[in-house]
Amino acid sequence: MQLPQLAIRNHQFTWVMFLLLVLLGVVSFFTMPRSEDPQFDFSAAVIKVVNPGTTPLDMEKLVVDPLEAALNELDDLREIKTSVEDGLAVIRVEFLYGTDADDKYDDVVSAVSQVRDQLPASIVDLDIDKISPADVSILQLALVSEQADYPELKKHAETLEQKLERVSGVKRVDIAALPTLEVQIQVDQRKVNGLGISLDEIQAAVASAAQNLPGGHANAGERRFTVRTSGDYESLDAIGDTAVRGQGQRLIYLRDIAQISLTESLPSYRARLNGEKAVFLSVVQRKGSQIFQVREGIQQVLDSYSDKRLPQHIALKTVMDQSVSVERQIDGFFDNLNQGLILVAILSLIVLGLRPALVVVAAIPLSIFIAIGWVDLAGFGLQQMSIVGLVIALGLLVDNAIVVVENVARHLRDGDSPGDAAIKGSSQVAWAVTSGTLTTVLSFLPMLLMQNGSGTFMRAMPVTVVLTLFASLLIALTLTPLLASKLGTAAKTTTRSQKKLEAIADGFYLRWLNRALAKPKRVLGISLALLIGSLSLFPLIGVSLFPKAEKPMILVNIDMPEGSGFEQTEAMAQRVEALVRKQPLVVDIAQNVGRGNPRIYYNIMPSRQTVNFAQLFVTLSAHELAQVEPLVSALRDELSLIAGAQITVKEFLQGPPVEAPVEIRIMGEELNDIQRVSLDVASIMEQTPGVIGVDNPVGKYKVDLHVQINRDKAAMLGIPLSTIDRTIRTALVGLPMGVYRDDDGEEYNLVLRLSEYPRPELATFDDIQIATTHGKLVPLLQVASIELETSIARFQHFDTERMARVTSDVLPGFTTEAVTNAVVEQLQQYAWPEGVHFTVGGEQANRKKAFGGMAQALILAVFGIFAVLVLQFRSFVQPLIVFAAIPFALIGALLALFITGYTFSFTAFIGLTSLVGIVVNNSIILVDYANQMRREGMEQLAAIAAAAQTRFVPIVLTTLTTIGGLLPLTLSGSSMWSPMGWAIIGGLLVSTLLTLIVVPVLYRFLGKMPE
Template identity: 75%
Template sequence: MQLPALAIRNHQFTIVLFLLLVTLGIVSFFTMPRSEDPQFDFSAAVIKVVSPGTIPMDMEKLVVDPIEEALNELEDIKNIKTNVEDGLVVTRIEFLYGTDPDDKYDEVVASIARIRSDLPSSIVALKIDKISPADVSILQLALVSERASYSELKRHAEALEQRLERASGVKRVDVEALPELEVQIKVDQRQVNALGISLDEVFSAVQGAAQNLPGGHANGGDRRFTVRTSGDYQSLQQIEDTVIRGSQGKFIYLRDIATISQGETLPTYRAKLNGEKAVFVSVVQRKGSQIFNVMEGINAQIEEYKPRIPSEIKLFTVMDQSISVERQISSFFNSLNQGLILVAILSIIVLGFKPSLVVVSAVPLSIFIAIGWVDLAGFGLQQMSIVGLVIALGLLVDNAIVVVENVSRHLRDGDTPREAAVKGSSQVAWAVASGTLTTVLSFLPMLIMQNGSGTFMRAMPVTVVVTLFASLLIALTLTPLLASKLGNSAKKTTRAQKKLESIADTRYSSILLWALDRPAKVIGISVMMLVGSLALFPFIGVSLFPKAEKPMILVNIDMPEGSTFARTQEVADEVSKRVRQHELVNDVSQNVGRGNPRIYYNIMPTRQTVNFAQLFVTLNDYQLSAVEPLVDTIRSQVGDIAGAKITVKEFMQGPPLVAPISIRIVGEELADIQRVAMDVEKLVANTQGTVGIDNPVGNFKIDLKVDINRDKAAMLGVPLQQIDRTVRTALVGTNMGSFRDDQGEEFPLVLRLSQYENPQIETFEDIKVRSNSNQLVPLLQIAELNLETSIARFQHYDLERMARITSDVLPGFTAEKVTNAIVEKLNGYDFPEGVHYAIGGEQENRKEAFGGMAKTVLLAVFGIFAVLVLQFRSFVQPLIVFAAIPFALVGAFIALFISGYTFSFTAFIGLTSLVGIVVNNSIILVDYANQMRRDGLEKMEAIMAAAKTRFVPIILTTLTTVGGLLPLTLSGSSMWSPMGWAIIGGLLVSTLLTLIVVPVLYKLLGKMPEDIEV
């Protein structure tokens, strides 16, 4: 390869090229997007439909079925999931990997628009959102006050919203937990009964007066006039003056039978911070922006607005993601810097000061060049890309070490610095290039994985690949150039290098000779070690993604079905009070009626009902060693609250996951599904390691059924539709139009009864409906009230009815083992006909992730084999190189077993990374043995010479790779330590075995491709 010689000959061009590349990297480093987690989109959407007072069965028939049928007509669907409960439907549709997120979102919107007119008129909200992990609040503020009114809190929240939206990089600002305001027309039921006026009559009169129909236009001579008719209401006084009935000059006005006022709707969502009334303001970052720049603009706006906030209102920061990003980036760069220092120390000890400068210079140069390329590829700086740099740190000096060590050897043999640089680098150029290419191919599986896990991790393999290519470019151009300037300093041999060379000439040579004389025994021992390490696998355990090391947890409170908003609020207050007692707790954000605003990339708020509350608890420590005991303490501390089902949730890494353990019970008949689900719930509860079990269909709901005597209603001439509308008006109110105040704000006009602040059963005694003969008929004369038990909520999965039983896992247990124990019990359960189960949760995601990984690993292995065939021009010698791969398993499994980590997705990444890393040592050894044979040595002489000559660079490259990964590995990160241990353990063991087994295999199989008889 002539590239090193060209780089040395055209040294000015080489230096200018690298100056430009490094400058691009430095500029990118300061300008590229920074975030906590990967920012990406995938093809999925969620549809939320709210219809208050509609039971789940009716929601299924009237809302779910039409929506799912419309969505099912779309192409490339992966799955459709729906949660159905009282008054709420949440449908999530996910499309196959590779489809365009924007196009699929538009298709979903168009599908829902086509059937919108077929959906019930009782729907008060229908919202379609694109699911994006990047669409997360980076900042959650709280305006807190017990004395200030909601209207005052609203004024300041909206003013703050407008200001924050001006900040650069802000996508949107959401104001949460404000009560909705309405114009309430509260009718005195007994008074209208006495006057013979029905609620339907009041409804018709107000609705007719509230309509604003354009009059059109009229021509007068040569002029055209726009005709304005009555228009809508201009003031509350006009509403009061609405004529309900009039005859013979006498009128009954609305003010005579009702009170009209502007007030709050029935409570559906209220929030508190540390026990005080609060309104939340959350900020979503624009994708591709730099979080620190965004926060700088946000903080400037906040400081500017703070003086305008009255003293009785306090502004608190509940969550600031930039703090976590700063901590993570600092932690990763500390690992990077520490790794760089270790690599430098090892290089100096073995190679000497000046040669090590050439080696170590490759590190910052490669990193900065890679950062520029990562930025051009559209990936920002976040945990995945930084970990990619850390992984590459140990690898990118390998090429430089091999080149510098070979150049130094030529200098010691008497060549001039320039000759040594050209010969030494050219001699190993193809081995370095093919070694880099095989390492790149080992990261191919992560690069082309077509699932959520692959998308989540993609920035890491991209970063590793571009960093390795940058290091290869440096090793073949700049490193030879710098090495040519070393002069006689590179001829000197360090004490460590002498020691390693002495070991190579004595102990290693004697061990190698012993092994070459006993090839069968060596291979047998190696195979036994491999089998023994595989036997450790069941004890290691399998997992997907670990818990996230976040200083925050969620506490979900599920009250019995039928609980009032006030009762849920009362229990949430008590739980919040208990949680706040812990020293580890900073703040408790309390949400009643809905989940906390979205503050984590894989958690989507879904529940929206009066019997649900969620506490978002921020902590002053993120270490799992502190968080996990707190979670256990809170679980036991709130376990005595009667009637409430309280689950404490820790945040998890990776793609969205409802719970680590999830069992789907699928069937047609809800009664069968419910019965089986309750049995499975008990089965899961009796399995060791489960906690926080949730079974949505296990909760029964008692409904008050208005059974209408249709014959009586028909005989008295009372339309059924009028009965339904009257009942709704009497209980929760009916929307009759809208009212626009002088500020331009619109409020719904709602008709309801005034007897009770909240709907009461006693209301039915006063309800009367009008017949076709204009007579008022008591409702209870044509209907009776009966209590009915019904299902509270259930789910659909791919259009089938389903119940999902979920569970968290206690510390010390793995989801894999617990799930397998549950499956064993399920296989012995007698399922009724038409009902079956499916496993979801972590096991489903893991099979999808690992399955996709396994397929692409095979592709990578064939790619590596093809590269080796091209290099060695032989089909046999690549098999010798491949012998190092199985032994990587030995070290990886031993390291995971000793360190106590499970075989997680990141450990799998470490293992696949090893495929490319460990073959490099074999490539260097086999390639040099072939060169020795071409120079006239016999096979045994060549393999001995190659093994002793390459002993030092192989040991050094292994130590630098380990040194680069050691700080990250020892950091104790639940996410990245397993990967580090897998790589370090696998590399150490495979290196030691490679130095023995590869020469043995070369003796048995190492036929030269050009001339077998050499």
């Protein structure tokens, strides 16, 4: 290869090229997007439909079935998940990987629009949201006050919203926990009954007066005038002046029979921060922006507003600030990177000496800065995945420089001039270094090709590794030879450590190598036995997908019994909060009653929206699992003693979103069968060791009031059924009749209610009067009876099929895989009713998708590596020698995971992938050098022995520097990245030993030189 020679001869061009590349990287480093987690989109959407007072079965029939039928016709559909409960349906639609997220969102909107006219007119809310991991709050603020009323809090929240949305990098600001205000027209039922006025008559009068119908225009000569008619209500008093009926010589006005006020509607969502009334503002970062710059702009707005506009009785507090976590995470990774760099430098200095070590170490920051520039150009930001890619590459990128520098130094010791030594030494190993880098790159190909959520989540990491390796290869073939040519006579002398390593190579290692070559079958047998023995450890190690996220926050979900009122749920939330606050690690508690906390983590969507649900968002003073897990265990034990509610403590997980670690889906058509089986499955799960927090929504019952209408009697009295339904709704929860717009342009619904009952009561039915077609009023209970009936509380659909989802968490010390398998084994013995079956979801389903996609791509990568090796060695046999070293890398990786107690997680799989590239690289250098010796006339055994002896020092040194680069990250104790580090380190230690022994032995059998 002539590239090293060209770089040395055209050294000015080489210096300028690298200067520009490094400058690009430095600029990118300070300007590229920063975030905590990967920012990416995938094709998915959530449809939320709110229709108060509708039973789950009616929601299914009237809302879910038409929507699912329309959605099911869309192209590239992957799955549809639906949750149905009283008055609420949430449909989640996911499309195949690789489809355009914006196009698919438009398809969903179009499909919903096509069936919108088929849905009930009583729907009060129908939202379609695009799901994006990047669409998560980076900052949650709270306006807190016990003195201020909600209209005042709303005014400040909306003003802040407008100001914050003008900050560069802010996509939007969401306001949460602000009650809906409405103009309530509270009718005195006894007065209207005495006057013979029906609720329908009042509704018609107000709706007609509230209607704003433009009058058009009229011409007068050459002038044209716009005609204004009645228009909107101008004030609350104007609403009271609405004439309901003319009786004799006087009019009956609305103010005569009703009280009119602007007030809060029936409570559905309230929030508190540390016990005080609060309204939340959640700031969503624009994709591609820099979180620290966005946060700085936000802080300027907050400081200005707090000083000038915010009254003293309202406090503006921070609930969650993601920039703090991002800064800690990025600083931690860069600390690991810097510590690894120092260790690599020290090891290189000890073994190679000062000047050669400087050449090797110079490749590290240069490669990293060049790679950062390329990563920025590729559209990836700086977050945990890309930084970990740099840490992984740190141990790999010095390999090329070490091989080149060590070979140049060897030529200098043989008497060549610095220039000749640089050209000969670098050219001699150029092809081996290039093919080694390509095979390492190909070993990361599976992660790049994974077409699922896990692959998308991890994408930045393999991209960063690949780009960094290419940068290191470019440096090794151009800049490193140029720098090595300046070494002069300094590299002719060997360091004390290098002499010791060479002495080991010439003595101890050579003796053992000769013994191995003399008894090759015994060596291969022992190696194979070690491999089989290590594989037997796999069941003991266990398998997992992604670990728990080390976040200083947890969620506490509170599910009250079906039928519980809002006030009961609020009281329980306050009781639970008081217990949680006693924990020493707790900093703040954001209490959400009626809905989940605003979205503050990329793989968690806001929870249920119902009056019998509450959620506490708890921020902690520590993020380490060693401190958080004991807190979670203590809370679970203490909160399990509270009767009257199901309380679960949730930790945050890494990776793609899952409903829960363990998830069993019970599928069928008959809800009674599904419900009965779900109760049995929940019981089985509760008795399984390692299971905690079993949740079975479908197993819960609710008691409904059924208004049984006597249709014959209603027909005889001339009462339409629609009149009965409308009157009941008006009496209980109110009936929207129009819109009132105040002087500030704010719009409020006009709602007709009964004044006797501020909240819906059973006694309301005694006072309801129904108007007949003849204008007379008839008591409701004359044409209907009120009956109690039991019904299902909520259920789910999966791909349009009815389903019950039973989920649970896993206790510390247990693996999700083992717990799930134990549950499945029991379910396989269960007597399943006809038409009912189960599937496994949760982490196991995600893991099968992730590892399944990885396995397919891995096969492709193996063929790619083999093709590179065939081109390198011009042989189909010799590549098998290199490939044979790969399984032996698994020995050390499994041993390391077993000893350290980590499971074989997705990141450990990444470590094994990295290990494949390193092991292959070492084997390539050894086999390639042996072939060179044989081409110079040396006999096979002598050539492989000489190659092993000569390459011993660089192989050992690259192993030590790779371990040194990864050691700080590995010892950090990160549940995410320590398994990866231990897999690489353990695999390297064992595979290096076996490579130096087994590869020469295999070369004896398979090392036939190509023709």
